[in-house]
Amino acid sequence: MSDAAGQDLHLDRDTTNCSIARTLEIVGEKWTILILREVWYGSSRFSEFERVLGCPRNLLAERLRMLVEQGILATETYKEPGARSRPKYVITAKGMDLVPAVMGLMQWGDKYRADPEGPAVEARHRDCGGHVDVRIRCDRNHDVPLDAIESLPGPAFRLRPTG
């Protein structure tokens, strides 16, 4: 964004260790974030995901497998009376850490793509009932406006191998 960033994060940087791209490798496929949304809203069973998402079962199974493999969801078992034990999916701490990203998407949709009445779902602070939103802060506790964020090369910054 800044001139400094523009100069330093230049066109020859190695983009293979980009944190954004690496996250998208895991959650960037269709359905994945929507599955997390449903977990977050309270679903945990295969049939629940299938019903509310209306997504193909083979893709659902594949995405769930990947999310478990990545430690974003974990499997537990549940047992309805008179039925055998079956697996269910619960979110892990690693999965919870995706909440800010997903809430960021939600906040943008609320602002630019909501129905005239407003959003379909509201996020609130359980303790005080206040409406929550996603903000950028710095470690000196300033609220950082979007245009005051500067992107600089970090410790793993590399140039692209020439060729």
Place this chain on the structure above:
Amino acid sequence: MSDAAGQDLHLDRDTTNCSIARTLEIVGEKWTILILREVWYGSSRFSEFERVLGCPRNLLAERLRMLVEQGILATETYKEPGARSRPKYVITAKGMDLVPAVMGLMQWGDKYRADPEGPAVEARHRDCGGHVDVRIRCDRNHDVPLDAIESLPGPAFRLRPTG
């Protein structure tokens, strides 16, 4: 997340007006977020995107067209001395509002998928140099821990048409 949310945001809700899904309709396709990342890091020209992303031109053209159509990017012209005017792409306020979502993805990648040395890019507060991160706050200015967020039906909440 909460029991209340689990009860209310149930399996028969209408998911067609979900803000997360609607945002993903626009930025959920491959390359789109990476294009925004590059705009954010300072690129603006077709050839710059192509070079740093290594993505196919037809998709790049299509994604840029969509981002402009959605008002996330805008076209301007630039002119190198001795060359004719050509288009370039700049981010709009609507596009800047996607920064929290993208920084959320970045933050997760920094935490769980970074190289041993650390992240490739660091975001800082331009005014104080402090490292920035994405946080959830409520409108009474509490810092909201991820497990204290409650999702409730909003004004546009609807049940799915039965059938």
Place this chain on the structure above:
DNA sequence: TCGCTGAGTATAGAAAAGTAAACTCAGGCA
């Protein structure tokens, strides 16, 4: 032991998305 149920797997055909490479087009300049 038989049927039922939730949670999948298997498979096949159609549509959408992605990739690679060749081609176009406009205008400045030699």
Place this chain on the structure above:
DNA sequence: TGCCTGAGTTTACTTTTCTATACTCAGCGA
């Protein structure tokens, strides 16, 4: 006039996703 360049378009091919349906498998209860 003809060449060069950035910014695309076109086309052909491959891969991924989607849809639909059929099938499996384990264990509880009748």
